[in-house]
Amino acid sequence: MITFGCIGCGNMGSAILGGLESQKNVSLIGYDPSGNVPCTACDSNIELAKQADIIMLATKPDYVESVLEAIQPALSEDKVIISIAAGVSMETLMKYSGGKCPVVRCMPNTPAMVGEGIFAFCFEDPALTEKQQTAVLTMFEQLGQVMVLPEAKFNAFTAIAGCGPAYVLYFIEAVTEAAVSVGFHRNEATEMAINLFKGTTKLADDSDLHISQLREMVCSPAGVTIAAVNHMDRTAVRGNIIDSIFEARDRGIEMSK
Ligand SMILES: NC(=O)c1ccc[n+]([C@@H]2O[C@H](COP(=O)([O-])OP(=O)(O)OC[C@H]3O[C@@H](n4cnc5c(N)ncnc54)[C@H](OP(=O)(O)O)[C@@H]3O)[C@@H](O)[C@H]2O)c1
Structure with a gap:
């Protein structure tokens, strides 16, 4: 059983949680300051980070650095962070997670809300294992089209599929x-x-x-x-x-x- 935790359950976070709902062997948890969470709610981001194997950052980009700093004590190399925050680089994600856990950058688009999204993933963190990559891809392949891209192509991908x-x-x-x-x-x-x-x-x-x-x-x-x-x-x-x-x-x- 994989525990998937979503930090920030707004439009995109809730859409992805909704898409993952029917997956076997995946348990879903979430945290949002509003308390509106479409799955089992945690009391805080750090509580979520302690429990989750995969932690998705789905807050607005401005909050990513502070959220990462707050959850750092709960991170370890067997967990994975996936950030969907637009424009937040791998370098920033690695810096603010303190290198304590592998990070993945992802860019979804809004048709993900109806299970027809296109997701780009950047797997350029050397700390990410092949097993972790496979777990992420297997999970998201059921939510739409999945592409693995170098980070250098993210602006082009965003201009085409994100926008x-x-x-x-x-x-x-x-x-x-x-x-x-x-x-x-x-x-x-x-x-x-x-x-x-x-x-x-x-x-x-x-x-x-x-x-x-x-x-x-x-x-x-x-x-x-x-x-x-x-x-x-x-x-x-x-x-x-x-x-x-x-x-x-x-x-x-x-x-x-
Ligand atoms: N929407 C798109 O088309 C799209 C496409 C690609 C990527 N993205 C990325 O997806 C991310 C989320 O976008 P969205 O449209 O879903 O935004 P959103 O609807 O505003 O959702 C963000 C949620 O995060 C919550 N939040 C704020 N601070 C938090 C904290 N410290 N801990 C946990 N949750 C917190 C917000 O609560 P409050 O409202 O109370 O602040 C809100 O519910 C963004 O980074 C964006 O760049 C979006």
Whole structure:
């Protein structure tokens, strides 16, 4: 039995705890100052750190250093700390945990809240054993897609998958506004836009065809879809999406200096 403890049970912490709920051989504990914990609640962070084999830090980044200092006396090399705090480096995690226990940096995205997340893991702490890596991966593989990345790629991953839900939702909003503009009721328009994305991503996922071929299938010669796609090309929608992701990556690099 592995005890998984979550420090900070807000949006992300609760979502991950919810996803792990059904896992066999995993017992869940949590601490949050509000007392709102979706599993067995501990009285303090240090109490949680004493009991847990895997300790997830899911507070806002500003609290990570003080939480790590507070739990240091309870840490040992057979435990693992996983931090999901955006922008908090491996160097900071190792420094504030005093080298007393291996640390893992992780970046989730919000679809983790519905069991469809993408998680990047950095396993660059030499103190982390292969057995501990496997335990972490096995646990998170059931919550979505799991990728092991060097820390140097975290800003790029964040700009694509971490920020990505905002880009997709932005596109869904735009389609909804267009549908409202041509006369659909807002509820109808929203449902239509969401199902459009749901159905298309399922098609892309299930099909053996490349996504470009799937798009070409909709673009009949001299038809209505090719007129829209040509307009997107003339107004550089694709180039602007790529540049927007580069902006996010560059902002991440700037913030982590
Ligand atoms: N949300 C995202 O899209 C996303 C994506 C990737 C990574 N992350 C990372 O995930 C982390 C959590 O984000 P979130 O959106 O879940 O934030 P959140 O909803 O604000 O949750 C953080 C929780 O930690 C609690 N907390 C504050 N101080 C604490 C302490 N000393 N000990 C234990 N718990 C404490 C907060 O309580 P109070 O509210 O009472 O202060 C709150 O309930 C952040 O570091 C963020 O960078 C988030």
